[in-house]
Amino acid sequence: MNMAKKALYVCSACGAQSPKWQGKCFACNAWDTLIETVAETPVAHRYQALAKSAPSQKLATIEAADVPRFSSGLQEFDRVLGGGLVAGGVVLIGGDPGIGKSTLLLQSLAALARERRVLYVSGEESGAQIALRAQRLGLIDNAARASELHLLAEIQLEKIQAAIVAEQPTVAVIDSIQTIYSEALSSAPGSVAQVRECAAQLTRLAKQLGVTIIMVGHVTKEGSLAGPRVLEHIVDTVLYFEGDTHSAYRLVRAFKNRFGAVNELGVFAMTERGLRGVANPSALFLSQHEHRVPGSCVLVTQEGSRPLLVEIQALVDTAHVPNPRRLAVGLEQNRLAMLLAVLHRHAGIACFDQDVFLNAVGGVKISEPAADLAVLLAIQSSLRNQPLPNGLVVFGEIGLAGEIRPCPRGQERLKEAAKLGFSLALIPTANAPKQPIEGLEIIAVDRIEKAIEQIRMRNNGG
Secondary structure, three states: OOOOOOEEEEEOOOOOEEOOOOOEOOOOOOEOOEEEEEOOOOOHHHOOOOOOOOOOOOHHHOOOOOOOEEOOOOHHHHHHHOOOEEOOOEEEEEOOOOOOHHHHHHHHHHHHOOOOOEEEEEOOOOHHHHHHHHHHOOOOOOOOOHHHOEEEEOOEHHHHHHHHHHHOOOEEEEEOHHHOEOOOOOOOOOOHHHHHHHHHHHHHHHHHHOOEEEEEEOEOOOOOEOOOOHHHHHOOEEEEEEOOOOOOEEEEEEEEEOOOOOOOEEEEEEEOOEEEEOOOHHHHHOOOOOOOOOOEEEEEEEEOOEEEEEEEEEEEEEOOOOOOOEEEEOOOHHHHHHHHHHHHHHHOOOOOOEEEEEEEHHHOOOOOHHHHHHHHHHHHHHHHOOOOOOOEEEOOEEOOOOEEEOOOOHHHHHHHHHHOOOOEEEEEHHHOOOOOOOOOEEEEEOEHHHHHHHHHHHHHHO
16 A cells, blocks of 8 residues: 655644644644644545435424433442443543543443443554453452453554454543554554544444444543544543642543533542442542631532532732732632732722732632632632631622622532531522522622622621
8 A cells, every 4th residue: 555655734723734843733723723634645545434324304393312322330439420331322532641541431431341341452552461460459359340441451442343343342542542543543642643533433433333432532631532633523521630639639521512511520439349339429639627717618519410510719818029919720810810900909909919819629620700709708808807607608609880780500519518417608699599498598799899788797607
């Protein structure tokens, strides 16, 4: 097979091709994304139709039905997937090295192997290494579990496809997609062309045979999936592992899901026996203080369909440099600067000569604006060195005019707070419940200055 050896530059963000290197991609205007690869000669037989051509149909005549699912064997993993795995679905899961991707998938396949045929394809580890991990996790103690798990140590795409066709597994794991190469291409494994081609071929095979394929992907130093961005467009579901490798807790978050909701969150604890689902994740994100401490405020955030209680900590200290520091861990730093301006303009609390540090306890990342009110209350608490009232939870988005805007699913947030024993909630007026919630006193406010005044009244009264 004759292959062209001419150099080609491919954009890792959009997949556009250029005959020469450029600082900026001409198609998507992304900087420093053109990667050198080898121009491949197209082969006719590489692309095969998924099915015979069929006439078009009217949308009204197509019967809509829910997609049948089956459990992955791990409840928290099912939650992130939107209820379980889908036959013929393709899942891409990424994360930092050593965070637990292979461990999670090995545990899931071991549980599935009791009732279904599964295949684990490893391109990074030998069979002996995987067997050693399974023994350490206690998966081979039960003869009905991991002993039925089929393992294949292979990196050639054509051999992997032949094994999937021959064994017809319900679920196949590819660990990892960056190590797989196709004989039809001359470029090295992990290159843009190889990753794109191997992912496309495996996706076609999954749709043809109805096999669920889970692919592990490497991540860059910025935390995004390595390889071309089209990799995320090819698959049905994209999951990310989050969390510090030095911490015992791991978060799995869905960023794309054609079969369910996005932004679902699964919480796992890393133990000697592998990853274990956490039934009450709010306990991970709340610090245990013997006494009330200044600068601490509990937020009710929403991750997908799950309300979580997270402690927001703020430390405000006198700045000893002309430019005070603004640092946010787990929260948006640009939004912090905006909120400090709102606090000064509408509540009369100035922090222009103060260093402000923010932290979301437990390593969770909060992107929704419902954290605004908790951030400002924690900042003013630390600035005045006065703790917030006992048993208080808050949520609310703050606008530039100082108004407190409503947040989605307010009733679910309040019920979760009441269930965990909180007795006081400071929320937007539009989120005030029509019926009282047992054990929870509601304070509804519509302005930031009114919220801070309510906190002062509670502290003076207490």
